[in-house]
Amino acid sequence: MVRRDRVATGFGAVLLLAVAMPVVSMVFSIWDQGHDELSLAFLLQDPRQAGQAGGIASLMISTGWILAICLAVAVPVGLGCALYLSEQVPPGSRRERGLGFVLDVLAATPSIVFGLFGYQFLAITLGFGFSLLSGGIALSFMVLPLMIRSAEQALRAVPRAHRQAATALGVTRTGWITRILVPSAAPGIAVGVILSVGRALAETAVLLFTAGYVLRRPDSVMDSGRALSVHIYDMAMNVPGGADRAAATAVVLITALILINVTIRGLIRPSRAGGHA
Amino acid sequence: MADRWLHRLLWLSAMLAALVLGGIVVLLIGRTAPFIAQQGMDLLARQWYPGDGEFGMAAMIAGSLAVAVLALVLAAPLAVALAAWLRYFAPGWLRRPALALFALMAGIPSVVYGLWGLLVLVPWINGWVPPGASWLAGSLVLALMILPLALLVTDAALAQVPPDWLHAGAALALSRVGMLRRVVLPHTAPAIASGVVLQFGRALGETMAVLMVCGNVVQWPGSVFEPVRTLTANIALEMSYAAGDHRIALFASGLLLMLVTMALLALSWRLGRRHHGTA
Numbered sequence: 236m237v238r239r240d241r242v243a244t245g246f247g248a249v250l251l252l253a254v255a256m257p258v259v260s261m262v263f264s265i266w267d268q269g270h271d272e273l274s275l276a277f278l279l280q281d282p283r284q285a286g287q288a289g290g291i292a293s294l295m296i297s298t299g300w301i302l303a304i305c306l307a308v309a310v311p312v313g314l315g316c317a318l319y320l321s322e323q324v325p326p327g328s329r330r331e332r333g334l335g336f337v338l339d340v341l342a343a344t345p346s347i348v349f350g351l352f353g354y355q356f357l358a359i360t361l362g363f364g365f366s367l368l369s370g371g372i373a374l375s376f377m378v379l380p381l382m383i384r385s386a387e388q389a390l391r392a393v394p395r396a397h398r399q400a401a402t403a404l405g406v407t408r409t410g411w412i413t414r415i416l417v418p419s420a421a422p423g424i425a426v427g428v429i430l431s432v433g434r435a436l437a438e439t440a441v442l443l444f445t446a447g448y449v450l451r452r453p454d455s456v457m458d459s460g461r462a463l464s465v466h467i468y469d470m471a472m473n474v475p476g477g478a479d480r481a482a483a484t485a486v487v488l489i490t491a492l493i494l495i496n497v498t499i500r501g502l503i504r505p506s507r508a509g510g511h512a
Numbered sequence: 513m514a515d516r517w518l519h520r521l522l523w524l525s526a527m528l529a530a531l532v533l534g535g536i537v538v539l540l541i542g543r544t545a546p547f548i549a550q551q552g553m554d555l556l557a558r559q560w561y562p563g564d565g566e567f568g569m570a571a572m573i574a575g576s577l578a579v580a581v582l583a584l585v586l587a588a589p590l591a592v593a594l595a596a597w598l599r600y601f602a603p604g605w606l607r608r609p610a611l612a613l614f615a616l617m618a619g620i621p622s623v624v625y626g627l628w629g630l631l632v633l634v635p636w637i638n639g640w641v642p643p644g645a646s647w648l649a650g651s652l653v654l655a656l657m658i659l660p661l662a663l664l665v666t667d668a669a670l671a672q673v674p675p676d677w678l679h680a681g682a683a684l685a686l687s688r689v690g691m692l693r694r695v696v697l698p699h700t701a702p703a704i705a706s707g708v709v710l711q712f713g714r715a716l717g718e719t720m721a722v723l724m725v726c727g728n729v730v731q732w733p734g735s736v737f738e739p740v741r742t743l744t745a746n747i748a749l750e751m752s753y754a755a756g757d758h759r760i761a762l763f764a765s766g767l768l769l770m771l772v773t774m775a776l777l778a779l780s781w782r783l784g785r786r787h788h789g790t791a
Contacts (some may be wrong), residue, residue, distance in 0.1 A: 237687035237688070237689070239687055239689050240601070240687050240688045240689055242598075243597070243601055243688070243689050244601045244602070246597075247593065247594065247596075247597030247598075247601050247602060248602075250590060250593055250597065251594060251597070251602075251606075251610060253590075254590065254594065254613075254659060255613060255654075257628075258613065258616070258617055260628070260632055260654075261624070261625070261628040261632075262621070262631045264628060264631050265624065265627065265628060265631070266630055268675060269785065298613075303674045311525070312528050312529065313520060313525075315522050315524070315525025315526070316522075316525045316526045316528070316529045318522050319522040319525065319526040320526070323519065323522055323523070324524070333530075334529070335528065335728060337530045337533045338529065339777060340533055340773075340774060340777060341529070343534065343710065343713055343714075343773050343774075343776070343777050344533075344717070344773060345716070345717025345718070345719070345744060345769050345770070346717070346719060347717070347719045347747050347748060347766065347769070348540075348769060348770050349536075350533065350747075350748075350751075350765050351540070351762070351763060351766045352536045352539060352540075353750070354751070355539055355543065355763070356535060356539060372632060376532045379529055379532065380529075383529065389632065404653050407514065407515055407519065408515040408519075409514045409515050409518045412518065412727040415717045432621060436621070437619070437620075437621035437622070438621070439621070439622065439623045439719075439720045439782075440622075440720055440744070442749060443748055443751070444624045444752060457548050463623055464623045464720075465623075465769060467621075467624065467627055468623050468626070468720060468723075468724070471538065471626070471627050471630055471724065472630075472723075472724060478627075478630070478631060481627055482627065482631070483534055484628055485623075485647075486622050487615055488624070489620065489621075489624065490590075490596075490620070490622060492619055492620075496615070496616075496619060508612055
């Protein structure tokens with residue numbers, strides 16, 4: 236190896252360390268700050284005194300509702316749109332490029348803009364107010380491009396021979412889509428759903444003025460409720476001495492995200508093996 | 513018969529996706545057009561005193577740009593260098609754990625980056641030059657956030673280099689550094705730039721992390737150690753109590769963010785397309 240290649244090799248290792256260090260620091264400092272607060276009671280109790288005492292149980296319930304509403308909108312619409320892209324518009328056509336343009340712009344739109352839109356359209360115009368419903372739907376708008384693109388990819392990966400066989404057997408379009416195409420793309424679509432869940436769990440700015448801040452356990456989807464991510468922000472910024480509990484909540488959130496990540500990796504592998512079999 | 517219904521259903525869901533974007537644009541323009549027409553250049557020339565009916569955003573626009581540009585200056589060269597290093601210099605076993613690290617970084621919520629900035633970075637900068645919550649803190653956190661995706665885009669661009677070229681370079685006894693500088697980077701520069709522009713858009717649009725570490729004082733960014741407030745942070749901070757023209761001013765800043773994002777996206781496409789054209 237030439238000398239300057241050796242220098243470059245060493246230099247790159249230094250760069251990698253420079254990037255890895257803050258990440259390691261992040262994991263350790265948040266664990267260090269939060270682990271004293273973590274306990275079963277923290278997970279099972281509702282917060283008291285603006286979050287300074289008690290746990291995060293009601294927030295996990297709110298987060299679950301927001302997530303469920305988000306998926307209830309994003310999965311059917313996303314799958315429908317992905318099917319439209321892969322089945323009904325010819326590749327390279329104006330409609331496909333137009334829809335692709337829409338998805339790219341949506342994917343690049345700042346999350347705070349979805350928050351503004353959700354507030355004005357869902358909370359005010361439609362009258363949903365600060366509620367889990369507003370938050371969940373606003374969030375579904377944000378994850379839609381991710382959901383659509385990953386489902387589309389999964390649908391396009393289904394071998395063309397399957398379609399030819401279905402056509403030869405005289406299967407209707409509906410039958411082809413519901414009985415053959417979607418089931419065989421299911422593992423890939425599931426990956427898209429889980430990716431969307433991860434994105435939704437990590438999001439804060441969309442929820443600030445759609446789902447709101449209320450700490451109480453929600454009675455219905457029309458109640459305001461605070462997501463875990465919003466809790467981290469509020470405890471760290473607005474509650475004196477709240478950093479410990481913000482960090483403990485962050486540990487819970489990151490653990491959930493890592494579990495999701497592991498699930499995706501688990502799902503991707505068998506589907507690949509199945510594809511080749 | 514059933515086929516026609518299914519067709520309509522799929523068309524409808526595609527229209528819904530388009531309607532979301534259309535709704536955002538129409539709503540932002542509809543709510544703010546009379547206000548923008550009435551305020552005109554005051555939106556740039558004046559100070560930001562929403563209580564007194566002054567809605568000058570120039571300092572916050574400068575704040576947004578300053579934080580994002582410095583983040584990009586820090587992250588982009590690092591991302592390109594690291595991507596090239598992982599592909600051409602690093603030992604093979606390192607690639608998988610390194611990519612796993614970047615996947616982890618990309619998945620960490622922005623509010624957690626903000627929390628880390630608040631707990632570690634801000635006190636650290638404060639010990640050096642007070643107050644700590646500053647332009648620099650925001651840019652450092654943002655740089656970490658955009659690095660992984662910039663790196664993955666660069667890696668994908670490097671993967672497009674025809675292997676024959678590398679073989680030819682090796683046959684000519686080019687050093688790897690020389691190959692990178694003379695062959696690989698010139699060929700992939702537009703694709704890399706296209707990805708980097710997108711990450712700049714992400715940095716401009718990021719809210720939570722910036723909100724938590726920048727100090728949020730409305731002032732022109734003078735030194736990297738002084739606090740600044742970005743447009744996104746301003747929306748998040750003031751939306752909860754803003755009313756009347758103040759609220760519309762926040763929507764106007766949202767519209768501005770949206771337009772800048774679209775312009776950056778268009779630029780990214782142009783750069784990307786040119787790359788496909790020559791490949």
